Amino acid sequence: MTDFDAGTEFDRQIKTLLDLGYPALAQTTEAAFLDLVEPLREPVLARAASLRPPTEGRIPFLLVVTRALVPLEEAVPLTTLAGKSRPGVIERFYAPGELERFVSLKELELPEGEVYVAFDIDRGEEFCDVVPLDALAALEERGRTPLTIEEGLAFITQYPGALAKNKCFSLGGTRLGDRRVPALWISKGAPKLGWCWEGNPHTWLGLASAGGRSS
Incomplete structure (x- = not known):
């Protein structure tokens, strides 16, 4: 197995957020932003021995900045595809103001705070061409939960x-209480945040999940 240093990866993720200007988007200073994020190092290092090196579709942990700190509309354009520069976009079939009404499921019991860490992230390509409702049921049986926006x-x-x-x-x-399921896909060389129906399978669309979360 390739050596993996959780502390080095933690620092890399922080640097990525700083380089993208997250403190300014959060309307705070870099020092204050670091004060929010740095305490998450402890739960990451506590699991360091069990964390596996990242692969293309599965990674050990993620620093998650919530919309309470940086609005979704500002976070999406900061995403790009590997080796590309076109900024991510929001699909136009989200009505004006509607995206904010898509909220995290209560049963996820997300950690409190504006920033937290999610563990064992899987993009769920095994669920390509599987009805999302069936994929969600499979995750529940495994003790895993779907990713939020x-x-x-x-x-x-x-x-x-x-x-x-x-x-x-x-x-x-993340849901609105109807049949729509938010999703990330590729459009015109950039990431796009859209949604698909919970009962419709797509050959190119899986269901991403997490093994756990911590604040």
Whole structure:
């Protein structure tokens, strides 16, 4: 197994957020932003021995910045595809103001705070061409939970290569209470945040999930 240093990866993810200007988007200073994020090092290092090196579709942990700190509309354009520069976009079939009404499922029991860490992230390509409702049921049986929009954006922010042709993914942890499931896919050489129906399978769309979360 390739050596993996959790502390070095933690620092890399922080640097990515700083380089993208997250403190300014959060309307705070870099020092204050670091004060929010740095305490997450402890739960990451506590699991360091069990964390596996990242692969294209599965990574050990993610620093997740919630919309309470940086609005979704500002986080999406900071994403790109691997080796590309076109900024991510929001699908126009989200009505004006509607995206904010898609909220995280209560049963996920997300950690409190504006920033937290999610563990064992999988883009769920095994669920390509599987009805999202069936994929969600399979995750529940495994004790895993679907990613939220914020977690999906964190995923491709830190690992742009995770979003690949025919290996895009739904984010079933954020819903509006109807049949729509948010998803990230590729359009015109850039990430796009859209949604698909919970009962419709797509050959190119899996369902991303997490093994756990901590604040």
